[in-house]
Structure formats: C-alpha cells, structure tokens
Amino acid sequence: MNLDSMLVQQLKQARRIAVLTGAGISAESGVPTFRDAQTGVWANFDPDELATPDAFRRNPERVWTWYQSRRDMMSRVRPNPGHFALAEWEKRVDAWSIATQNIDGLHRMAGSQRVYEIHGNIHRSKCFVENTLVESWANDGSVPPRCPHCGGFIRPDVVWFGEILPQQEMADAQEAALRCDVYLSIGTSAIVYPAAGLPIMAKQAGALLIEINPDETPLTVAADFFLKGKSGEVLPALVDAVFDLVPMDRAAN
Numbered sequence: 001m002n003l004d005s006m007l008v009q010q011l012k013q014a015r016r017i018a019v020l021t022g023a024g025i026s027a028e029s030g031v032p033t034f035r036d037a038q039t040g041v042w043a044n045f046d047p048d049e050l051a052t053p054d055a056f057r058r059n060p061e062r063v064w065t066w067y068q069s070r071r072d073m074m075s076r077v078r079p080n081p082g083h084f085a086l087a088e089w090e091k092r093v094d095a096w097s098i099a100t101q102n103i104d105g106l107h108r109m110a111g112s113q114r115v116y117e118i119h120g121n122i123h124r125s126k127c128f129v130e131n132t133l134v135e136s137w138a139n140d141g142s143v144p145p146r147c148p149h150c151g152g153f154i155r156p157d158v159v160w161f162g163e164i165l166p167q168q169e170m171a172d173a174q175e176a177a178l179r180c181d182v183y184l185s186i187g188t189s190a191i192v193y194p195a196a197g198l199p200i201m202a203k204q205a206g207a208l209l210i211e212i213n214p215d216e217t218p219l220t221v222a223a224d225f226f227l228k229g230k231s232g233e234v235l236p237a238l239v240d241a242v243f244d245l246v247p248m249d250r251a252a253n
C-alpha cells in the first residue's frame with residue numbers, strides 16, 4: 001500500500017492519539033453497517049420503528065426480538081485485522097483512546113484497553129424504567145424480560161435516537177479529542193451527532209485529522225489525510241509503516 005511519507009513521519013512523532021470508529025471497522029468481521037444502500041441495517045429496517053424510545057414504548061416485543069437477533073449475530077463475530085492493528089498501536093504510544101460508536105465489543109475483544117463505548121454495548125441490558133444495568137432475570141417467557149427489581153421492561157444498553165449518550169464516556173472522548181496530536185476517524189459516515197462532532201473538535205484544537213474510509217464523507221473536506229480503503233487493509237499497513245514492522249512482527253506480537 002502506498003502511504004504518504006509525510007503522513008508516516010507525522011505519525012511516528014505523535015504521542016497522543018485519539019480515534020473515533022464506526023460500523024465500517026466491523027464490516028470486515030461480518031457486522032453490517034447502517035447506511036450502505038444495499039446491505040445497511042437502515043436499508044432494511046426503519047430506525048423510527050426500532051431504534052427510538054418511542055418505538056420501544058409502542059412495540060417492546062418487536063424491538064427486543066430484533067435486538068436479540070442482532071445480539072446473537074454479534075456473539076458469533078470476531079475482530080478483524082483493523083481492530084487488531086489499533087490494539088497494537090495502543091501499546092506503542094503514550095496516550096491513546098478509542099471512542100467507538102459500535103455496540104459489538106470487538107475493540108476490547110481485539111485487546112484494546114482504553115475504549116469509550118459512546119453508543120453502548122449490545123451485550124449489556126438495562127431497565128427501561130430505572131435506567132440501571134440488569135445482569136440477570138427470570139426466564140419466565142416474558143418478551144421483553146422484566147426487571148427483577150421494579151418489574152419494568154428490560155431493554156438493550158444501546159443509545160437510541162433522541163437519547164443522551166453515556167455522560168462519562170462522552171466526556172472522556174471529548175477530552176481525548178481536545179488533547180490529542182492526531183485524530184483518526186475510521187469507518188464512520190460521520191453524520192450522527194454528537195459523535196460526528198468529535199473529529200471536528202480535535203481538528204479545531206490543533207490535531208492532525210486523518211480519515212480512513214472506502215468512501216468520502218462530510219468529514220473528508222476537513223481531513224488532513226484521507227486514506228481511501230478498507231480499515232482492515234489500511235490500518236495494518238499504517239502500523240507496519242509507522243513502527244517499521246514487517247507484517248510477521250505484528251502477527252507475532
């Protein structure tokens with residue numbers, strides 16, 4: 001892969017790196033993105049019917065069942081070379097964090113340590129009434145299951161449209177954006193806010209902004225470097241170039 005030597009030099013000097021990831025980084029693991037015209041989740045399902053608090057109030061059984069099938073699918077997928085490259089990069093810089101919009105848990109599974117899950121995690125559940133995490137519940141056939149504490153419905157611990165993002169995770173993600181030398185936006189269409197504001201925040205605070213995506217996004221005009229391609233191919237090549245690795249070195253670690 002042809003990588004700009006100026007870019008590689010700047011990345012070699014970077015001490016503080018912050019990352020935003022979106023569905024695209026998990027695409028090569030087999031998790032569908034949201035806005036692909038053919039295979040995207042929202043090409044086949046209406047977010048107003050499935051991914052808002054009102055949708056859950058209107059039809060909790062449908063929403064729970066839909067998330068259950070996505071949870072089953074996400075339980076079977078594994079990290080891809082893009083996730084592993086980021087985990088490798090984290091070990092080699094002073095300050096590093098990933099703010100991910102993904103709910104699949106694949107960054108942690110790949111070994112990344114500092115991960116802010118700003119849209120939640122599908123493998124966790126919480127009470128719709130009390131908004132507290134629920135670890136286990138009676139298997140009495142109720143769909144959705146009921147909170148053992150208050151009897152309210154249990155829902156997936158993900159962030160739906162119109163909902164506030166988890167405050168601590170978002171505050172940490174914002175701080176990382178404001179303090180980094182380099183900000184990487186990877187595999188996101190950069191249209192869902194407030195996540196999409198993070199790369200711009202970083203750029204305005206003086207960071208070098210790099211975008212990795214097969215397609216241009218609204219962020220591309222602001223990026224200092226746009227690396228067109230799949231993250232599972234671009235990221236391993238980038239890590240190899242920045243740390244003078246041959247692919248075997250990375251695989252061996």
Ligand code: BJW
Nearest residue numbers: 022023024033034035101161162163187188189192193231
């Ligand atoms: C590859 C690849 C490969 C493919 N390698 N790349 C300001 C302005 C306008 C609107 C708003 C605003 N502030 C708030 C809003 C409303 C709303 C919003 O942003 N709407 C937009 C659609 C306009 N935001 C919210 O409601 C948020 N809450 C909020 O702001 O609260 C405060 C508030 C409340 C009320 C009023 C005002 C303020 C919450 C947003 C929650 C988003 N939830 C979802 C669902 C999560 C659960 C689930 O999975 O079911 O999160 S929606 C969906 O979109 C999911 C994603 O995390 C999110 C972002 O999508 P992502 O990851 O970018 O995926 P795609 O598919 O869009 O893009 C994939 C990219 O990958 C593409 O570019 C491909 O090219 C690329 N790609 N293969 C690398 N191999």
